[in-house]
Amino acid sequence: MKKTAVPNPGSLFLLAGLAVIYFILGKIGLExxxxxxxxxxIWPPTGFAIAALLIFGIRMWPLILIGSFFVNLTTSGMxxxxxxxxxxxxxxxxxxxxxxxxxxxxxxxxxxxxDVVRFAFVAGLATAISAAIGIGMLISxxxxxxxxxxxxxxxxxxxxxxxxxxxTPVLLLWYARPRVSIxxxxxxxxxxxCFALLGIFYIIIPLRFPHPYLFILPLIWSAFRxxxxxxxxxxxxxxxxxxxxxxxxxxxxxSHASTTNEALQQLQIFMVIIGVTKLTVAAAVEDRKxxxxxxxxxxxxxxxxxxxxxxxxxxxxPGSVITYASPSTYTVLGYKPEEVLGRSGFSFIHSEDVxxxxxxxxxxxxxxxxxxxxxxxxxxxxxxxxxxxTIGRSLLFDPSVQAIVINxxxxxxxxxxxRAKDEFLMTAAHQLxxxxxxxxxxxxxxxxxxIKLPPAIREKLMRIFESNRLMVKSVNELLDxxxxxxxxxxxxxxxxxxxxxxxxxxxENADFARRQKIQIHLNxxxxxxxxTVDPKHLNGAIENILSNAVKYNTPGGSVTVDILRHPNAVxxxxxxxxxxxxxxxxxxxxTKFYRTTTGRLTDxxxxxxxxxxxxxxxxxxxxxxxxxxxxxxxxxxxxxxxxPLKKEG
Amino acid sequence: xxxxxxxxxxxxxxxxxxEALSPHGIELTAVTTxxxxxxxxxxxxxxxxxxxxxxxxGINGFDVAxxxxxxxxxxxxxxxxxxxxxxxRESALAVKAEYLxxxxxxxxxxxxxxxxxxxxx
Numbered sequence: 001m002k003k004t005a006v007p008n009p010g011s012l013f014l015l016a017g018l019a020v021i022y023f024i025l026g027k028i029g030l031e032x033x034x035x036x037x038x039x040x041x042i043w044p045p046t047g048f049a050i051a052a053l054l055i056f057g058i059r060m061w062p063l064i065l066i067g068s069f070f071v072n073l074t075t076s077g078m079x080x081x082x083x084x085x086x087x088x089x090x091x092x093x094x095x096x097x098x099x100x101x102x103x104x105x106x107x108x109x110x111x112x113x114x115d116v117v118r119f120a121f122v123a124g125l126a127t128a129i130s131a132a133i134g135i136g137m138l139i140s141x142x143x144x145x146x147x148x149x150x151x152x153x154x155x156x157x158x159x160x161x162x163x164x165x166x167x168t169p170v171l172l173l174w175y176a177r178p179r180v181s182i183x184x185x186x187x188x189x190x191x192x193x194c195f196a197l198l199g200i201f202y203i204i205i206p207l208r209f210p211h212p213y214l215f216i217l218p219l220i221w222s223a224f225r226x227x228x229x230x231x232x233x234x235x236x237x238x239x240x241x242x243x244x245x246x247x248x249x250x251x252x253x254x255s256h257a258s259t260t261n262e263a264l265q266q267l268q269i270f271m272v273i274i275g276v277t278k279l280t281v282a283a284a285v286e287d288r289k290x291x292x293x294x295x296x297x298x299x300x301x302x303x304x305x306x307x308x309x310x311x312x313x314x315x316x317x318p319g320s321v322i323t324y325a326s327p328s329t330y331t332v333l334g335y336k337p338e339e340v341l342g343r344s345g346f347s348f349i350h351s352e353d354v355x356x357x358x359x360x361x362x363x364x365x366x367x368x369x370x371x372x373x374x375x376x377x378x379x380x381x382x383x384x385x386x387x388x389x390t391i392g393r394s395l396l397f398d399p400s401v402q403a404i405v406i407n408x409x410x411x412x413x414x415x416x417x418x419r420a421k422d423e424f425l426m427t428a429a430h431q432l433x434x435x436x437x438x439x440x441x442x443x444x445x446x447x448x449x450x451i452k453l454p455p456a457i458r459e460k461l462m463r464i465f466e467s468n469r470l471m472v473k474s475v476n477e478l479l480d481x482x483x484x485x486x487x488x489x490x491x492x493x494x495x496x497x498x499x500x501x502x503x504x505x506x507x508e509n510a511d512f513a514r515r516q517k518i519q520i521h522l523n524x525x526x527x528x529x530x531x532t533v534d535p536k537h538l539n540g541a542i543e544n545i546l547s548n549a550v551k552y553n554t555p556g557g558s559v560t561v562d563i564l565r566h567p568n569a570v571x572x573x574x575x576x577x578x579x580x581x582x583x584x585x586x587x588x589x590x591t592k593f594y595r596t597t598t599g600r601l602t603d604x605x606x607x608x609x610x611x612x613x614x615x616x617x618x619x620x621x622x623x624x625x626x627x628x629x630x631x632x633x634x635x636x637x638x639x640x641x642x643x644p645l646k647k648e649g
Numbered sequence: 650x651x652x653x654x655x656x657x658x659x660x661x662x663x664x665x666x667x668e669a670l671s672p673h674g675i676e677l678t679a680v681t682t683x684x685x686x687x688x689x690x691x692x693x694x695x696x697x698x699x700x701x702x703x704x705x706x707g708i709n710g711f712d713v714a715x716x717x718x719x720x721x722x723x724x725x726x727x728x729x730x731x732x733x734x735x736x737x738r739e740s741a742l743a744v745k746a747e748y749l750x751x752x753x754x755x756x757x758x759x760x761x762x763x764x765x766x767x768x769x770x
Contacts, residue, residue, distance in 0.1 A: 430703070433733035433752040438661045441756040445669065472752050479735065490736050536735075536753075 015063050018052050022067025029163070030075055032243055039134075039152050041264040042243045043159040045071070046127060047167020049093035050100070054107050054168075055175055058097050064090040076143060084137030092130030092160065096122050107176065110169050110228055113284040120165060120276040127160035155261065158268035165275040166232075166239045173229040190230070193221055197234065204252045205245045212242070212252030212270055219274065223282035231282040239271050315403035318365050318396065320345040323403055332388070332410050334381030345406070350377035350385060364392040364404055375411065387415040425482045429475045436475065439468050466512060473543065477613055480540070484616045491620055496535045497528045498570055498643065502561060505542045509550060517555040520546075524563035529570050531643045537617040538643075542572070544610045545639045549576035552637075569623070569645055575638040580630040611639075618643070651767050654695040655679040656686035656713055657731075658704050666699075669760050673769060683708025687716045694722040697767055700746070702732040711737075714744040727766040731759065 025044045033040045049064045068089040072082035100109050104118040135153045138144035144152060197218045203209040215238050222231040245251035246263050253270070257263035306313055312332045315324035321344055325337035333340075333348065340348075349357050353376040360374040374390045390408040395401035443465045447458065483489040506520050513520050531538075549559040557577035564571040611625070618625050622644050629637040655666055655677055663679040670677050678695070680686050683704045690698065690713070698717055700710035710730060717723045728746035730737070741748040749762060764770075 430733050434659050437733065437751040438659065438665070440752065441662070441665050441669075441759075444756045445665065476753070483736070488736065490738060492738060 011060075014056065015060055018056070018060060018063040019066040022048060022052075022063055023070050026067060026071030027074075029159075030071065032159075032247060039138075039156045040159050041155060041162075041247070041261075041268060042166075042239065043156075043163040044167045045089070046092065046130075046160045046163035047165075047169075048163075048171060049089065050096050050123070050164055050168045051171035051175070053093050053097035054100060054109075054172060058094055058101075061090050061094050064093050078141050078143060081137045081141035081143055084141075085134045088130040088133030088137065091133065092126045095129065096126035096164065099126070107172060110173060110232075110279060110283055111290075112287055113280045116276070116280045116283045119168075120272075120279075123164035123168070124161055127164060128157050130160055131156035151261070155265060155268075158265060158272065162239065162268050162271050162275070165272050165279075166236050169228070169232040169279055170236045173227075173232050177227075177229060186226075189225060193218055193226075193234075196221070197237070201241060205241075205250050208250065208255060210252065210255045212267075213274075215242075216274060216278075219278040220281070223278060223285050228279070228282045228286050231278055235271075235275055235278060239275075242267055242271070311407050311409045314340070314345065314406050314408070315401070316345055316406060317403065318361075320361055332408060333378065333386075348378045350379070353377050360390075360392065361404070364394050365396070368394040368397060375415075386410050386412045422482045422485060426479060429479045429482070432475050433472075436468060436472050440465075440472065443468065462511065466515075473547075476540070477610075480613050480616075484613065489616060489620065490534075491537070492534045493532045493621070494535065495530050496533050496538055498531050498538065498572070499524060499526055499528050499563060501535065501538050502542055502563065502572065505539065505546050506561065508543075509546050512547070513550045513559070516550055516553065517557075518550050518553050519558040520550070521558060521560045522563075523560055526563055526565055529563070529565060529645070531570060531621070532646055533621050533643060534617075537620065541614045541617045541641060544614050545574045545641070548610055549574050549578070549637075549639070552576065553578040566642070569642050571640055571642045573638055573640040575631055575636060577636050580635055581627070581637055583629070586627050586629065614639075614641070651675050651697065651769065652693075652695045653677045653763070653767075654686065654690055654698045656683060656698070656704060656710065657681065657701045659701070665756070669756055670763065673760065673764060675763070675767070675769075682706040683710070683713045686713045690717050690723050691720055694720075695726065697726055697763070698723075698728045699731050699763070700728060702730060702734055702737055711740055711744060714741075714746055718744055729763065729766060 022045050025048050029040045029043045029045055031040075032042045045064075045067065052063065053060055065086045068086035069082050072085050073079065076082060099122040100106060100119060104115040104122065105112065109115045109119050131153050134156055135144065135149055138152070139146050139149060200214045200218065204212060204214060219231060219234060219238075222234050242251050243264070246253060246267050247260065249260065251263065251267065253263040253266040254260075257266055307327045309326070309328055310331060312328040313324075313326040314322050314329065316322050321342060322340050325335075325340045327337060329335055329337050329340060345361075346354050346357055357374060357376050360372050364370075364372045370393070372392045374392065376388055376390070377385045378388045380386050387410070388408050389411045390406050392404060392406045394404050396404065443461060446453070447461050447465060453461070480489060502524075503522065506522055509520065546559065546561070553559065553576045559577075560575045562571075562573040562575070564573065611627075615625050618641050624642045626640045626642075627637065628640075631638050651674065653670065653675055655663065657663065657666075657679060658681045660679075660681060663677075666679070667677050678689065678693075680689055681704070684706055686698075686700070686704075687708065698714070700713050702710035704710060704713075710732065714728050714730070717726065717728060728744065730741045730746045730748045731751055732748075733751050735750045735753075738748050747762065747766060749759060751759075754762075
């Protein structure tokens with residue numbers, strides 16, 4: 001946490017080093033001084049200072065103060081003005097660096113064209129301030145004639161700005177990527193570019209060809225074919241060479257200008273403008289290359305995702321005609337994509353599953369926001385039937401797709417495992433049944449009322465008998481679940497007296513209810529009513545509802561069974577005085593293995609299969625199951641079964 | 650005295666059947682495999698057969714029932730399929746057999762059913 005206020009020796013050393021470089025660059029820069037010994041036409045230290053502060057942090061600003069102070073002191077010998085100019089130079093770099101960090105991505109300023117434009121703007125503004133301070137200092141110390149102030153300020157400003165625009169990029173870019181990778185062809189091209197540049201130098205400087213915009217050609221070449229770093233380097237070389245030439249009486253602008261200084265100013269303006277333009281173009285090219293690369297990578301990745309995926313994808317029209325098939329169609333179905341194009345997806349589906357597939361496809365079309373799952377048997381090219389799971393989604397209204405997208409995969413193995421699991425469940429249940437039968441029948445032969453038994457022993461045997469009964473019930477439920485899942489629930493409807501079944505179930509549960517201190521009442525004006533249902537299922541359904549009503553009741557409570565005759569149906573309503581079922585959980589009760597939170601709290605036994613099975617039974621008869629809770633005062637639940645009655649005759 | 654052939658691999662049930670049926674004048678011969686069941690049915694034709702379905706040795710209860718139906722001496726006898734599978738009711742109909750699921754039926758009801766099938770009052 002604690003940050004030391006004293007700079008460590010390393011950073012002091014760095015600071016000193018940077019100050020020395022600044023001093024040397026400053027001295028070189030002043031070689032280009034023409035209008036005033038302290039005002040240079042090209043001022044590399046500005047570019048160096050901004051690059052250094054961007055790289056090493058603004059806290060390194062004293063390097064400029066020291067470096068600049070000594071450059072000017074050793075030039076003019078004036079202490080006060082040298083200090084003033086040093087402050088101006090420092091301020092300039094600090095402002096520019098802060099703005100670049102804040103608005104133009106910091107050291108990554110040359111990666112995006114907009115940042116380059118911002119950089120140019122910031123450099124122009126900061127150097128204008130510095131130039132103004134510097135001029136003020138020179139006038140106040142009488143180093144400069146105020147009448148020349150305007151001209152000198154312009155040279156100063158352009159010199160500093162040129163320094164920033166030309167030197168900051170070259171330093172920053174080489175610092176970020178110092179390595180040069182040499183590819184023979186690229187290297188040859190670069191050599192060619194250098195010769196072209198030399199040629200242009202020759203035409204413009206010794207031959208005095210008055211068209212400096214020729215320099216744009218190698219710069220454009222570089223911007224499009226090489227990296228930003230190379231372009232910035234070329235720009236620096238052009239700047240240095242042309243400035244030097246201009247200082248010595250030749251160069252591109254001498255023919256347009258009356259004095260060397262005027263030619264230098266024109267050169268500076270020219271260099272700043274082409275510098276900013278070329279850097280912007282180069283950054284745009286770089287940015288574009290980067291974007292292209294990103295898009296290419298992304299495209300490749302998506303393509304790989306689709307093509308290398310074990311899941312296959314097809315696009316179809318709303319009539320199931322396949323318009324695209326991914327290569328993995330081959331891995332799933334054995335067909336090459338081109339073999340399925342134009343064919344109906346239904347033509348691969350088992351005839352028994354086609355109806356379902358058609359319904360699913362119309363669901364997909366009708367519900368564009370939903371993914372619809374389906375499972376069908378499909379014929380593999382080798383003739384095997386395989387199980388396929390599909391996920392369909394309509395993108396008909398998505399302009400870039402305009403199709404139905406169907407993902408599909410082979411789930412034959414999974415289906416096989418499911419079948420094996422169900423089979424195991426069934427076998428296990430059957431195996432459990434044998435000993436349960438032996439226990440039941442042996443007990444039955446002992447607890448026969450004709451056999452005399454001590455009451456305590458009879459009571460215990462009754463408890464064992466009751467436990468056995470519950471166990472038989474659980475095993476039966478497990479078997480039913482296995483059958484329901486497989487869609488193979490045996491169903492043998494026959495004319496069955498509903499009232500008789502209910503009475504029998506009530507008397508079978510009487511003992512269990514007595515132990516739980518629950519009273520069961522039958523409320524029926526009917527003595528018999530016949531429905532065509534599987535008696536085993538009716539027994540199971542009533543048993544389930546009734547035993548739940550007893551199990552989840554409160555001691556001292558009651559269970560009321562109402563049998564109501566409707567015109568075309570009979571309704572059986574079982575109402576308890578128990579804890580009730582939270583409204584939010586009522587729907588889930590009809591799903592497999594669900595037990596209510598209240599049910600779990602009472603710690604009654606049960607696998608939670610009950611209502612799921614009851615629903616399967618009742619719906620098999622064309623009937624309905626409804627649940628209402630609470631019935632009164634936050635208590636009680638009513639479960640009603642409605643069984644349709646066939647008209648007699 | 651009526652004779653019943655029982656093919657049931659759960660030997661713990663053999664004595665139970667015998668005890669429950671002897672007061673009604675029924676003599677029960679119990680075997681555990683389908684093979685024994687078939688040969689016994691032919692050499693010593695019973696008045697009725699009680700068959701489990703899942704049996705060891707590769708011959709199941711329905712195979713035994715079909716053999717019984719094919720043999721002239723036993724073709725007409727009542728057969729009761731007494732099993733713990735509840736999905737085979739239709740196969741039982743095909744061999745003209747009655748069908749009960751053991752665990753779901755009290756012993757007394759089984760005895761009652763046998764008496765009905767043998768027409769014993």
